[in-house]
Amino acid sequence: MSEFEPVIGVEIHVQLSTNTKMFCGCELSFGDPPNTHTCPVCLAHPGVLPVVNEEAVRRALMIGLALGCEIAPRSIFHRKNYFYPDLPKAYQVSQFDIPICGRGEFVAIREDGSELRVGITRAHLEEDAAKLTHLGGRRAGAEESVVDFNRGGTPLVEIVTEPDLRSASDAVTFLRQLRQTLLFLGVSDCSMEEGSMRADANVSIRPVGTHEFGTKTELKNMNSFRFLERGMDAEIARQEEILRDGGRVSQETVHYEPETGHITSLRSKEESHDYRYFPEPDLVPVAPDPAWVDQLRDDLPELPLSLRRRMVDDMGLSAEDALVLTESPELVAYFMEAAALADPKACANWIRGELRAQLREAGTEPWESKVTPAHVAALVDLLAIGTVSVPAAKEVLAGMIETGDEPAAVVEAKGLAQMDESDLAGVIAAIVEANPDQAQQLRDGKDKVMGFFVGQAMKQTGGRADPQAVQKLVRELVLGS
Ligand SMILES: [Zn+2]
Structure with a gap:
């Protein structure tokens, strides 16, 4: 028994499978040639204006309703500023302090039938960044990196949970059933492999019996639940080792290498104020008509x-x-x-x-x-x-x-209809007569030999005999009962 208890919360990014992007009319595509679904808006040309995709709002509301979230009567978009080649505007349009979906709860069922309740902190709308591919080595070691803006501007819902999970296996049970629910809603194809569902886990540990949270690390972007579970277990083990040796866990983003089972550090975690969030001046607030929200609630599958x-x-x-x-x-x-x-x-x-x-x-x-x-x-x-x-x-x-x-x-x-009992009786009589040794064994109380008679009957009738009727007839013939 470990003296530490893991504390896990997860963040899930779900690409909505709408026809078009979050703020422009570009078609969503997966697997098309790079940079064939772009326009001045999603390429951030100067002077362009974004327009909210109503279908994306509808799907975000469906997700929030299915997770029992409070729906904000009025939510706003913020600019999340950071400089990176996958982000042509140098900011991501996201939601910050007033997300479209607030607190909720999701109930999953473990394999043993027990309930796993996970608090939902929020679910908000944002746009995806473009896709970077590093060639000839990973990240810093790459010879060159290329960017595909087809993915840039894809509508995303980010679902954030409370730190309610206490094991990697519970976290994966939750994620699998959340994914299933999203599939039932029909809002996303939730493919971990294609990246339309991505999950990050915030992992910390604390001595059993204490309530204060330890320092958490963020395990990034695993493309399968199996690797995510192994990654969380590896990270929990790594933190336990640090604490046992009297060290301190530092707040950072970590990556799990499925090939080696090792955890590597990516970068020290940015504090949220580094993003210099400020309200997006080019977008009006999202204020869904309450009647529309009620209708969506009634229409949930x-x-x-x-x-x-x-x-x-x-x-x-x-x-x-x-x-x-x-x-x-x-x-x-x-x-x-x-x-x-x-x-x-x-x-x-x-x-x-x-x-x-x-x-x-x-x-x-x-x-x-x-x-x-x-x-x-x-x-x-x-x-x-x-x-x-x-x-x-x-x-x-x-x-x-x-x-x-x-x-x-x-x-x-x-010709598979079951034989009626009178036809079957003739077959059984012949089998019993042809196998006197086995009949004697049955009389001697060796019940196991019944399997032999059933097998023979099935063989001779081409499977058309009812095994129970066979046993009854054999018993009557051989034992007279
Ligand atoms: Zn576009």
């Missing part, structure tokens, strides 16, 4: 937390089922459509189990496959009324994936 609670409380699913099935809006929609037609628990089992397993080989998702939710429900019903056995149902599913036919048609075409 059902979010993963509520869906998961409903699946567990009303539909009889396990917490784990619910976590898996709320992975994406598409999967939820697919499951809900099936669950409206047949037993939800059985639909959940078949969709997250056999269907996904069989589709994985082809690299497809259920909603992209030929199998409709209604057909999954029909298969579940065929099982429930005993038309097919479980092994046969798996074969039926394979046929459905291949042809897109409804399960009854596949059953018919492949």
Whole structure:
């Protein structure tokens, strides 16, 4: 048991997937040739004037409402001044003391089903900087650096949490479920790899039982949750070592090298007053009509937390089922459509189990496959009324994936209907007669041999026998009971 407790807060930058940039009409693009989506506004020519993208405001409000934030009746933009080649104006238009979304709270669910409550400090609108690429070495060691202004001016929402997280694994649980919620809102594609979602973690440690915060470091810009978790753990371990040796943690920005597992320092952290924030004189305040905000609140889609609670409380699913099935809006929609037609628990089992397993080989998702939710429900019903056995149902599913036919048609075409008991009785009698040794073992009380009879019956009927009916018939024949 460590004598130190980690204290973690995170800052998440989310690129909004609007059609155009935050303050100009340039199209948003990813992967287009560099510097093909620029104009005088996002290249900071003198005398140009920015105009706020209303769709970006709408999406920022949706995020704030989903996070339970207080919505500011009137928020303003500030200039955040710093000089860097990715910022042609030499300031970033951001929000400072009056963000569009104030305090809120996000509830995540850990794998063990317990709740993880994370305070949201704020969520504000800003513009992204251009993209710098360093060639021939990293940063200071690079031979040259090139800049792509396509990304410059992309609408961003920065979400800042309270320092409420107490482990790297909790931080990642929170981030994964926050990401999921943003995907359900449809505001961003939240790709860590492409940089449309980026997370920084503020990490400090303090002796267990104390309340004062230690000096924090900022772990920058990891492009996967896995690396972020490892990076936080490495940084926590580094700080513990410093304190144990009687040293002091210095406030700085650090970087985690996934290849080596090492933490390196980037630069000492700027104090916020270094940015010389001042109100942006070229933009009017954002004052959303309260009726509009109410409308947006009413129109929010059902979010993963509520869906998961409903699946567990009303539909009889396990917490784990619910976590898996709320992975994406598409999967939820697919499951809900099936669950409206047949037993939800059985639909959940078949969709997250056999269907996904069989589709994985082809690299497809259920909603992209030929199998409709209604057909999954029909298969579940065929099982429930005993038309097919479980092994046969798996074969039926394979046929459905291949042809897109409804399960009854596949059953018919492949002759997979379960045999009725009188037909099955003849098959079992023949198996028992042909295997007197195994029959004797059963009489001697070696129940394990039952597996042999079930296997034989499945083989001879091509999977059309109900295993339970087989066991019952064998017992009657061999034991007379
Ligand atoms: Zn532009």
